[in-house]
Amino acid sequence: MSALTMQAIRVHRYGGPEQLKLEQQPRPAAREGEVLVRVHAAGVNPIDWKTRQGFMKDFFPMTFPYIPGIDVAGEVEGVGFGVTTLKIGQAVFGRCTTGTYAEYITASEELLAPKPSTASFAEAAAIPTGATTAWQALFDEGNLQAGQRVLIVGAAGGLGAFAVQLAKWKGAQVIGTTSTANLEFVRSLGADQVIDYTTTQVESVVQDVDLVLDGVGGASLFSSLTTIRRGGTLISLAEQPPQEQARACGVRAMMIAARTDRSILQTVAQLIDEGQLNVIVGKAFSLSEAQQAHECSQSGHGRGRIVLHVN
Numbered sequence: 308m309s310a311l312t313m314q315a316i317r318v319h320r321y322g323g324p325e326q327l328k329l330e331q332q333p334r335p336a337a338r339e340g341e342v343l344v345r346v347h348a349a350g351v352n353p354i355d356w357k358t359r360q361g362f363m364k365d366f367f368p369m370t371f372p373y374i375p376g377i378d379v380a381g382e383v384e385g386v387g388f389g390v391t392t393l394k395i396g397q398a399v400f401g402r403c404t405t406g407t408y409a410e411y412i413t414a415s416e417e418l419l420a421p422k423p424s425t426a427s428f429a430e431a432a433a434i435p436t437g438a439t440t441a442w443q444a445l446f447d448e449g450n451l452q453a454g455q456r457v458l459i460v461g462a463a464g465g466l467g468a469f470a471v472q473l474a475k476w477k478g479a480q481v482i483g484t485t486s487t488a489n490l491e492f493v494r495s496l497g498a499d500q501v502i503d504y505t506t507t508q509v510e511s512v513v514q515d516v517d518l519v520l521d522g523v524g525g526a527s528l529f530s531s532l533t534t535i536r537r538g539g540t541l542i543s544l545a546e547q548p549p550q551e552q553a554r555a556c557g558v559r560a561m562m563i564a565a566r567t568d569r570s571i572l573q574t575v576a577q578l579i580d581e582g583q584l585n586v587i588v589g590k591a592f593s594l595s596e597a598q599q600a601h602e603c604s605q606s607g608h609g610r611g612r613i614v615l616h617v618n
C-alpha cells in the first residue's frame with residue numbers, strides 16, 4: 308500500500324452492517340490545530356450502528372461516504388500549525404466526531420488527551436465515550452454526592468461499567484441492573500446491589516433512589532421513574548424520557564448528549580493509572596471484521612466496550 312493511502316471502513320448509504328466496507332482511500336493530513344493519529348484501536352459504540360442504520364439522520368445527517376467511529380487510541384504521527392499540547396510520537400486517546408475506523412485520522416488537539424500509561428491501546432479506545440458520558444451524567448447533570456443512592460440501568464455495558472465505578476469512587480451507594488450472565492461481573496465493578504432484570508422487576512425491589520442513569524430506554528424509563536424519590540433525577544441516555552410521568556412522580560427527567568471534554572479524559576486517565584478505575588474491553592475484532600463488531604453491538608447485550616484492533 309502506498310504511503311499516501313490507508314485502509315478504512317466506509318459507509319456509502321444507510322443500512323445494515325453489510326454497508327461497512329473495507330476500502331482504500333487517501334491518508335488525511337493534519338491542518339491547523341489538528342494532529343494526525345496513527346490509529347491502533349477504535350471503540351465500537353452503539354451510536355456507530357445507530358448512525359449507520361440511519362436512525363440519527365434527523366439530528367446528524369451524514370455526508371457519504373463516511374468513516375464510522377468516534378472513540379480512538381493511537382500515536383501522534385504529525386502535528387498541524389498551532390498545536391501546542393501534543394507532540395509527534397505521543398500515545399493519545401480521545402473522542403472524535405467521526406472517522407476512527409481507519410488506519411489514520413486527523414483530529415483537533417482538543418479532542419485528544421495523553422493515553423493512560425497503564426492502559427493498552429485497546430483499553431484506551433474503550434474509554435472515551437463511556438467514561439465521558441458516565442461522568443457528565445453522574446456529576447455534571449446528576450450532581451451525585453457521596454452517600455446518595457444511584458441506580459444504573461444497563462450496568463454491564465461500555466457506559467454502565469464506568470458509571471458503576473465512578474459512582475462508587477464518589478462514595479455513592481450503587482445499584483445496578485443486568486442479565487444473569489453479568490451479575491458477578493457488575494458486583495466485581497463494586498456495585499452494592501445487583502438486580503437481574505430477567506427475573507426481577509427493578510421497581511419491586513428498589514425505591515427512593517436519588518438518581519437513575521438509564522441506558523436502556525423504552526419501558527425501562529417508566530420503571531426507572533418509579534424507583535426515584537420525589538425531587539430526584541432521571542438521566543436517560545438512550546431516548547427522551549416521558550415528561551408527563553416524570554412530573555407526576557416529582558422527578559426531574561432529562562436526556563443528555565455527551566460532549567467531548569479533554570479535562571474529563573485527563574481525570575479518567577489519572578484514575579486508571581492510580582488503579583481506581585478499571586477498563587473493561589468486551590469482544591475484540593480486527594478492522595476488517597467491523598461488520599461482526601456492529602452485529603455484536605447491535606444485539607444490545609455484552610460486557611464492557613467492543614473494540615477494533617486497527618494497527
Ligand SMILES: NC(=O)c1ccc[n+]([C@@H]2O[C@H](COP(=O)([O-])OP(=O)(O)OC[C@H]3O[C@@H](n4cnc5c(N)ncnc54)[C@H](OP(=O)(O)O)[C@@H]3O)[C@@H](O)[C@H]2O)c1
Binds near residue numbers: 461487607
Ligand atoms: N446520550 C449519550 O450521549 C450516550 C452516550 C453513550 C451511550 N449512550 C447510549 O446508552 C446506551 C448504553 O450504551 P453502552 O455503550 O453502555 O451500550 P453497550 O455497551 O452496548 O451495553 C448495553 C448494555 O445494556 C444491557 N442491557 C440490555 N438490556 C437491558 C435491560 N433491559 N436492563 C438492563 N440492562 C440491559 C446489556 O447487558 P446484558 O448483556 O446483561 O443484557 C449491555 O451490557 C445505548 O443506548 C447508547 O446509545 C448514549
